[in-house]
Amino acid sequence: MNPPVPDFTQPGFLKGKSDSYLFHLISNGIEDMPGWSDKLAPGQITDVLHYLRSLAGPSGDTRPPSPDRFSGE
Known part of the structure; x- marks a missing residue:
């Protein structure tokens, strides 16, 4: 049985992952996730890597922002 494919939307998944590591995952795939190097x-x-990083925001957190994150509390 293969381990589950990483969920790039989970808080903290991208934190501590280098761009070269993520580029490799996107290019070559991992376990049940196919690679994209033959299509992109x-x-x-x-660009996909930068998009993933933008979802995480500056803290590496991919959760939607809570209202108090903008109210200064």
Whole structure:
């Protein structure tokens, strides 16, 4: 039995992961997640990587922002 595919939307998953590691995962796949190197050019894979990082925000947290994160509390 294969371990589950990583959930890139889980809080903290991206934290501590290097861009080169994530580029490798997106390009080559892992376990049951297929790679994308045969469908996307390296620049497009980098764009996907940047998009994933943007979802996490500055803290690496991918949860939707709570209202108090914007109210200064």
